[in-house]
Amino acid sequence: MYLLTYDHSVEGFFSAVFEAYERKLTNVMIRKEGLPLGLFSEGLRRVSTNPRKAERVYVKLKALMGELGIQKIIYSLLTEEEYCERYIFDVIKYAIKHPKINVMQDMSHPSVLQLAKYTKSVHREKHRMEAFVRFKLTCDNIFFAEIEPDFNVLPIIAKHFKSRYQDQKWLIFDQTRSYGIFYDLYKLEIIQMKFNRQSNRDEGLEMLKKDEPLYQSLWRTYYSQTNIRSRKNTRLHLLHVPKRYWKYLTEKIPEY
Amino acid sequence: MNFDRITEKLSILADAAKYDVSCASSGSKRNNKDKGLGNATGMGICHSYTEDGRCVSLLKILLTNVCIFDCAYCVTRKSNDVKRAAFTVQEVVDLTINFYRRNYIEGLFLSSGIFKNADTTMERLVQVAKKLRLEENFNGYIHLKSIPGASDELMREAGLYADRLSVNLELPTEEGLKLLAPDKNRQDMIDPMNFVKNEILVYKDEKKRFKKTPKFAPGGQSTQMIIGATPETDLQIIHTANHFYKNFNLKRVYYSGYVPVTNDSRLPSLQSQVPMLRENRLYQADWLMRFYGFKADxxxxxxxxxxxxxxxxKLGWALRNLQFFPVNIQNADIEMILRIPGVGLKSAWKIIGGRKFSKLNAEHLKKMGVALNRAKHFIVFGNSLQNIQTLHHQYLKEIILKTVNSKYEKHYQPQLALF
Structure with missing residues (x-):
């Protein structure tokens, strides 16, 4: 088995795919860098990301499987799952071998089905984040939100927020992956920084605009008043809003 | 803003609005324009869920719970001794904008008790929508309640600013309405519904010729009926729903299990349970009509x-119509695949896609998300032979029920004892 490793980026993965074909490697595995190495007898190579090669793979795959097919591959990579590349590469090989058919429709193929599953999970997480982001207005007039999504969905939710909130500055920060996306009224920017979550609530409050806690309180009032007690259904409630998301949901955080 | 006063109003007017079921924010096509606030394109978003498991998508409130009507099933009825409150137009606008900016909601669902008369009430609702659209450049979702008896001119204006309009039929039949809501009459509800239906067609037609034609209620119309407050059968309810889907192009009919709010000899007692299972079955039947090609009868x-x-x-229909089964997964039409118990819309299309590539087996179906415990009794694979006709109807039902753990099991008994 020959092992190719890449830098965790989508471009990096496509560069690795390019090399696998360029070097005509038949028995090859693509993995993320920095993970424990398994058994590989034929060789190991760290692929350096090459935008030009990545672009060629991208164009080829788009021609073979269309926009939706490419989206499935990118969504699957965003799972960050340890072995996701195995299924993705398997589907890519399948597609290149059968250029006349749209292999993404072959739900009887285990790797195609696995990609469909990954896509479903990532898509659900994307949709959840579009729903569960809760902005707080800070004193420098930035609507600020923190998230800890299961998958790396920030790159694919940015567009949604950009088309919706065009007249306010906002920042969504992924605490798990320590980066955020900032909209400055004109364009999106990726922001890398380390900052600790406010451990002390009063410290956090100082950063907020004066009215902010009042609007949060109004929202909590609304949330509790719109509930119908005689229809209580905790099972269904938790299915829709699993507890791991409560940390940043204004309506689930007790009053100041 | 006086936050204490607003909190009190919000508390009263959200509480009074919560029995309206619809919270849909989907189906509109409103883009953000001129770098404004918000959009309402395509898919709806549930921003949260209440502890009863219902979606919270819109800020759903009444403008006021002052009402001149005395409908038995309604908390806001004139004779009920509850605290009354009223928002100003500006207060509703501020709440909507501030909630929307924080990503709490997709938009506003504004309804109202009827104060003074239909037109005064409708006019005030329209003012809120107008202000949001024109002064705040708000492009999020707006659902306005059409007040029964409102004039055509107001309904036209409402349609220009709202994404969706709805009139509640309140009860599935006219007799039910006469019994519980003597102040209301069905025709007053049907008239605005009919007007909006026709306007939507007119604007759609004009849009084809003139690109600049404004949108008119792009999210369509919906309605809702209370279930279990009056003794209608499911057959009557389904036929009423079917009638309104067909003749008024409704996007949705909502079924609202009656929540006991009052002691009245005309209504189920305060101790009676909310008929949640019946409501669920009605929604399933509704889905069968809208997406699975079933006819009401x-x-x-x-x-x-x-x-x-x-x-x-769907399982009920299959058990009564065993002559159509088993269905061959490999070559049956989509219409029949959709009728197999345990096969949903998505898995039906996966079957159609997947069978072009290989001969499907049970393992494939399982991975595609088919509920095999139900489906397996109604299907055959490729050229295998299996005859379910030998299974007796009642016997088959029992076999299937043994494999299903219904979350509703505990509901069976009290539900059946309701009437």
């Missing part, structure tokens, strides 16, 4: 006017 007939509570309506 296939789902129920006069001999059996209630939906079975222990099996879903």
């Amino acid at each position: 296939e789902i129920l007939d006069p001999k059996q006017p209630f939906l079975e509570l222990d099996v879903d309506p």
Whole structure:
């Protein structure tokens, strides 16, 4: 088995795919860098990301499987799952071998089905984040939100927020992956920084605009008043809003 | 803003609005324009869920709970001794904008008690929508309640600013309405619904010729009926729904299980349970009509006017119509695949896609998300032979029920004892 490793980026993965074909490697595995190495007898190579090669793979795959097919591959990579590349590469090989058919429709193929599953999970997480982001207005007039999504969905939710909130500055920060996306009224920017979550609530409050806690309180009032007690259904409630998301949901955080 | 006063109003007017079921924010096509606030394109978003498991998508409030009507099933009825409150137009606008900016909501669902008369009430609702659209450049979702008896001019204006309009039929039949809501009459509800239906067609037609034609209620119309407050059968309810889907192009009919709010000899007692299972079965039947190609009179007939509570309506239909089964997964039409119990819309299309590539087996179906415990009794694979006709109807139902753990099981008994 020959092992190719890449830098965790989508471009990096496509560069690795390019090399696998360029070097005509038949028995090859693509993995993320920095993970424990398994058994590989034929060789190991760290692929350096090459935008030009990545672009060629991208164009080829788009021609073979269309926009939706490419989206499935990118969504699957965003799972960050340890072995996701195995299924993705398997589907890519399948597609290149059968250029006349749209292999993404072959739900009887285990790797195609696995990609469909990954896509479903990532898509659900994307949709959840579009729903569960809760902005707080800070004193420098930035609507600020923190998230800890299961998958790396920030790159694919940015567009949604950009088309919706065009007249306010906002920042969504992924605490798990320590980066955020900032909209400055004109364009999106990726922001890398380390900052600790406010451990002390009063410290956090100082950063907020004066009215902010009042609007949060109004929202909590609304949330509790719109509930119908005689229809209580905790099972269904938790299915829709699993507890791991409560940390940043204004309506689930007790009053100041 | 006086936050204490607003909190009190919000508390009263959200509480009074919560029995309206619809919270849909989907189906509109409103883009953000001129770098404004918000959009309402395509898919709806549930921003949260209440502890009863319902979606919270819109800020759903009444403008006021002052009402001149005395409908028995309604908390806001004139004779009920509750605290009354009223928002100003500006207060509703501020709440909507501030909630929207924080990503709490997709937009506003504004309804109202009827104060003074229909037109005064409708006019005030329209003012809120107008202000949001024109002064705040708000492009999020707006659902306005059409007040029964409102004039055509106001309904036209409402349609220009709102994404969706709805009139509640309140009760499935006219007799039910006469009994519980003597101040209301059905025609007053149907008139604005009819007007909006026709306007939507007119604007759609004009849009084809003139690109600049403004949108008119792009999210369409919906309605809602209270279930279990009056003794209608499911057959009557389904036929009413079917009538309104067909003749008024409704996007949705909502079924709202009656929540006991008052002691009145005309209504189920305060101790009676909310008929949640029945409501669920009605929604399933509604889905069968809208997405699965079933006709209203296939789902129920006069001999059996209630939906079975222990099996879903699709399984019920299959058990009554065993002559159409087994269905061959490999070559049956999509119409028949959709009728297999345990096969949903998505898995049906996966079957159609997947079978072009290989001969499907049970393992494939399982991975595609088919509920095999139900489906396996109604299907055959490729050229295998299996005859379910030998299974007796009642026997088959029991076999299937043994494999299903219904979350509703505990509901069967009290539900059946309701009438």
